[in-house]
Amino acid sequence: MPKPNVDTNKQTLISIIAGSTSDKDVYTKTEEVLIKNNIPYDLQIISAHRNPNELDEYIKKCESLVYIAVAGLSAALPGVIASKTDKPVIGVPVSSKLGGLDALLSIVQMPPGVPVASVGIDRGENAALLAIRILNLIT
Numbered sequence: 001m002p003k004p005n006v007d008t009n010k011q012t013l014i015s016i017i018a019g020s021t022s023d024k025d026v027y028t029k030t031e032e033v034l035i036k037n038n039i040p041y042d043l044q045i046i047s048a049h050r051n052p053n054e055l056d057e058y059i060k061k062c063e064s065l066v067y068i069a070v071a072g073l074s075a076a077l078p079g080v081i082a083s084k085t086d087k088p089v090i091g092v093p094v095s096s097k098l099g100g101l102d103a104l105l106s107i108v109q110m111p112p113g114v115p116v117a118s119v120g121i122d123r124g125e126n127a128a129l130l131a132i133r134i135l136n137l138i139t
Contacts, residue, residue, distance in 0.1 A: 001103075002076060003075065004015045008036065008058050009051045010040040010099070011040060011063060012040050012041060012042045012062075012063065012064050013039055013040050013064060013135055013139070014034060014039060014040075014041040014042075014063050014064055014066050014067075014068060014131050014135070014139065015041065015042045015043075015044065015058075015062055015064035015067050015068070016030050016031065016034075016042070016043045016044070016067075016068045017043075017044045017045075017046055017055075017067060017068070017069050017070070017077065017081065018043070018044070018045050018046075018069075018070040018071070018077075019045075019046070019048065019049075019069075019070065019071040019072070019075075019077045020045065020047060020072070020076070021045055022072075023070045023071070023072060023094050025122075025129075026070050026072045026092055026094050026122050027043065027092075027124055028124070028125040029070075029122075029123075029124035029125040029128075030068055030070070030092070030124035030125065030127055031043065031044075031128075032128075033041065033124075033125050033128035033129060033132075034128050034131075034132075035038070037128075037132055039128075039131075039132060039135070041064075042064060044058060045076075046055055046058060047077070048071075048076045048077045048080040048081075049074075049076065052080075055077075055080065055081070056084065059081060059084045059085055060084075062085075063089060065088075065134075065135060065138060065139070066087060066088045066089075066131045066135060067081050067087060067088070067089045067090065067133050068089075068090045068092060068124075068127045068128065068131055069081050069089060069090070069091050069092065069116075070092040070094060070124060070127075071091065071092070071093070071094060071103060071107070072093065072094030072095070072096040072100065072103045073096055073097065073102060073103060073121070074102070074103075074106055075091065075093055075094075075102070075103035075104075075106035075107050076106065077091075078090075078091030078092075078107050078110075078116045078118075079091075079106070079107070079110050079114055079116055082110065082114045082115060082116045083114050088117065088131075089115070089116050089117065090116070090118070090119065090127045090130055090131055091107035091108075091116045091117065091118045091119070091127075092116045092119055092122075092124050092127045093097070093106075093107050093118065093119075093120075093121045093122075094122060095121050095122050099121070100121035100122060101121075103121070104118065104120075104121055117130065117137070132138065
């Protein structure tokens with residue numbers, strides 16, 4: 001279910017990948033900041049558990065410079081993305097069963113060689129702001 005970029009004439013700079021449509025309240029905050037700052041982005045709903053092949057294909061073809069991964073519960077999505085790319089990955093833990101602490105701990109405890117930045121629980125807007133700062137360094 002791809003969402004078109006803000007401006008399809010520009011290169012997509014940021015990819016937002018959410019594990020589920022139930023994370024909509026969080027990734028909408030991310031989109032709002034990117035739209036306000038006129039940053040071209042792509043939104044995908046791809047579960048690391050339910051759609052691993054689709055996720056692999058997307059990452060292989062993706063030309064975005066930064067990934068924002070929105071995930072709750074086991075929050076495997078940011079780490080899986082980081083294991084398949086050398087681009088920056090920002091994890092956004094989503095509050096759910098344990099208030100998001102389970103997702104936060106999953107995201108911040110990546111093994112060596114699989115770096116993932118993390119923002120606060122449900123802080124999609126901070127993920128967008130961090131991604132913009134990263135873009136300012138590399139573009």
